[in-house]
Amino acid sequence: DTGELAWGEGVGPGRLPEPDALLAHIARTLERPSFAGKRVVVTAGPTREAIDPVRFISNRSSGKMGVAVAAAAWRRGADTILVAGPLAVDPPVGPAVIRVETVADMDEAVRAELPAADVLVMAAAPADFRPKRAAASKLKRVHGAGAARVLELETTEDILAGSRHLRRPGAVVVGFALETEDVVANARAKLASKDLDMIVVNDATQPGAGFEVDTNKVAILYRDGSSEDLPLLSKDEVAEAILDRVEALLHGR
Numbered sequence: 001d002t003g004e005l006a007w008g009e010g011v012g013p014g015r016l017p018e019p020d021a022l023l024a025h026i027a028r029t030l031e032r033p034s035f036a037g038k039r040v041v042v043t044a045g046p047t048r049e050a051i052d053p054v055r056f057i058s059n060r061s062s063g064k065m066g067v068a069v070a071a072a073a074w075r076r077g078a079d080t081i082l083v084a085g086p087l088a089v090d091p092p093v094g095p096a097v098i099r100v101e102t103v104a105d106m107d108e109a110v111r112a113e114l115p116a117a118d119v120l121v122m123a124a125a126p127a128d129f130r131p132k133r134a135a136a137s138k139l140k141r142v143h144g145a146g147a148a149r150v151l152e153l154e155t156t157e158d159i160l161a162g163s164r165h166l167r168r169p170g171a172v173v174v175g176f177a178l179e180t181e182d183v184v185a186n187a188r189a190k191l192a193s194k195d196l197d198m199i200v201v202n203d204a205t206q207p208g209a210g211f212e213v214d215t216n217k218v219a220i221l222y223r224d225g226s227s228e229d230l231p232l233l234s235k236d237e238v239a240e241a242i243l244d245r246v247e248a249l250l251h252g253r
């Protein structure tokens with residue numbers, strides 16, 4: 001690693017890497033390189049949409065799921081790029097990380113990476129709405145009983161649907177859906193409208209599923225109409241399960 005060296009030798013190459021980095025590299029060395037030569041783009045985390053210079057609209061996504069997928073793809077030998085909104089967890093060791101803040105930034109980064117990607121895993125939770133205009137200076141409190149401030153919202157870019165024409169032929173595209181009602185029907189509709197190969201569905205009403213937890217209870221729906229329910233797993237195990245399915249799809253093409 002590069003950085004400050006022991007024994008007052010200054011700054012430069014030769015530093016002992018952090019234990020997490022060493023472990024990640026050891027894990028990659030021991031893993032079967034089933035994604036060697038493949039380029040995998042993963043998105044993670046929420047976005048932030050400015051209301052004024054100090055306030056924003058965001059959501060509870062931690063980025064854990066996307067970070068787990070990126071780390072697992074890199075361990076399997078993929079050339080891995082993580083497009084990350086503001087994460088509540090450390091970024092993974094290995095993948096190249098592109099930091100973004102808004103949906104518009106994330107859309108631009110995905111559009112730039114998509115033409116070279118063999119796989120896109122869209123695990124991020126980009127905002128669906130943003131303030132129509134971000135105020136140039138901090139909005140003041142409105143005084144008086146019942147005083148209200150109205151914020152006008154506009155719809156953001158649908159990153160998956162809007163960038164479909166940039167996909168490489170044969171690329172495998174995976175979406176996520178967090179639903180609270182009509183879970184399977186809603187997810188099937190998203191699979192079709194966003195032109196996905198697989199959609200990983202979270203039922204947010206199930207214990208151990210959704211945001212800000214380390215586990216996930218998901219079902220996976222496929223383009224051909226089939227589906228499977230996975231048991232309650234850690235987000236790392238869900239990441240491995242998703243990549244097993246992506247690998248099978250890639251090898252079938």
Ligand code: CTP
Pocket residue numbers: 103122123124125126127128156157158159160161174175176177178190194
């Ligand atoms: N997604 C996207 N662009 C957005 C919002 C979401 O590409 N602006 C992606 C997510 O990363 C996810 C999938 O679309 O992989 C489904 O996200 P979700 O928020 O469940 O779907 P929406 O299309 O936003 O539908 P709704 O919120 O109305 O359920």
